[in-house]
Amino acid sequence: MGILEKISEIEKEISRTQKNKATEYHLGVLKAKLAKYRAQLLEPSKKSEKGEGFDVLKSGDARVALIGFPSVGKSTLLSTLTKTESETASYEFTTLTCIPGVIEYKGANIQLLDLPGIIEGASQGKGRGRQVIAVARTADLILMMLDASKQDVQRDLLEKELESVGIRLNKLKPNIYFKIKKGGGIAFNSTCALTKIDEKMVQMILHEYKIFNAEVLFREDCSADELIDVISANRVYLPCLYVYNKIDQISIEEVDRIAKKPNSIVVSCNFLLNLDYLLEILWEYLALIRVYTKKPGQAPDFNDCLILRRGVTVEHVCHAIHRSLIGAFKYALVWGTSTKYSPQRVGLNHVMDDEDVIQIVKK
Incomplete structure (x- = not known):
């Protein structure tokens, strides 16, 4: 039986199984098996897939x-x-x-x-x-x-x-902490009430993956599918x-x-x-933002900007300009919506906004 046939059989069994309290453990194990086979299907076979992909070099922002x-x-x-x-x-x-x-x-x-x-x-x-x-x-x-x-x-x-x-x-990525250990069995814990999964189902899913020693901590109410996503680690x-x-x-x-x-x-x-x-x-x-740079005593260069991701700090800006800049960094002056007043003297942890202007002052 090939992988495609196995996947098809499991999908059929899931669709014809009634969803209730008595079958939830059985469904959980079936879903884990399905995820395993699908992962195998996506692994390129060394002979057939060679040179077939669309290898496009990642460029731009x-x-x-x-x-x-x-x-x-x-x-x-x-x-x-x-x-x-x-x-x-x-x-x-x-x-x-x-x-x-x-x-x-x-x-x-x-x-x-x-x-x-x-x-x-x-x-x-x-x-x-x-x-x-x-x-x-x-x-x-x-x-x-x-x-x-x-x-x-x-x-x-x-x-x-x-x-x-x-x-x-x-x-969003499920908020589940999961770590495989060398011994000690399965340590299960949660910081909230779980309504979609319990300890028995967690153990059954882990056993399907041949995992018998692990630490699992649920930080939010997650389902069996989300736990399988975390175990698979390729989502x-x-x-x-x-x-x-x-x-x-x-x-x-x-x-x-x-x-x-x-x-x-x-x-x-x-x-x-x-x-x-x-x-x-x-x-x-x-979530892109533009950051303009300014040299001391000169007007900002609005024709050229650094394209960065929302949430970046002054430290990220320094790395984007030149990686040696951090070593000589003293403070930065920032004009824009991220500051209380312009210019504001800030450190490396200051978070930048779109269209902010920055001047780096060296030691």
Whole structure:
């Protein structure tokens, strides 16, 4: 029995098992088995996968993966937002490899990857699914392109495909401490009331992974699926923006309904509708900020900025300018919204805001 058959058998058993108190332990073990087999499926076999991946060098300030079914407008979006021409046509599977483009926005270079259309069963290696998914795991953000007239079906199928290969969309990492030990059995503890899992299920799931000595601490009320994610240790938690294209083909009431969904934006690539707003939202989701530098006695250079992530400190700014700067750092003067008054004298731990100006004073 091959891995695909085993996965199929377990999925069938899960779907026909009634979900109640009596079957929850059985379901927990089945889910652990399923996660194990799926992990094996994604490990590239040394013979068949060699030279088949889309090895695109990571460049720019952030990487965005464009995912969607064939013919939803991914290539049109890439050609519109970047200077890269991706072949577009009215037939399916026009794009057969990964095409990188660069969005130049607010001084940042955002790498946009146009990936071949995903088909149902991609997580099991159908189409170029496995390579598409491998590239998607390296992105900072998933841009899921959907046809506004078929949106619910497409979205559910794509989420299912990504979920089955360990890509978690718009979710936080489960707050579970887990460490394998050499002896002492399984030490189980929790800092809150657990309603979705108990100690017996934790032990059964760990035993399925052949783990008999470990420390497990639940810091929040998590489920068996979330514990399996933590044990697997190969899950990727990515923000996802759902882009509904071809809104010119549906009613205004339907456009309004889709636009109100969380993490969603409506566009029309053919009529260039709402693409400016898409770039604004993209900037927000990537959590990028601009920091300008200033030399003593001179005006700030607003033509050149450092592109950093939200939450960076003065120490990160020093590293971005030059790694030897920290050794000579005395203090910094900062102008902008992160300060109480301008300029404010700050240390290395001061957190920067978008469009702050910084002057480094050396010893």
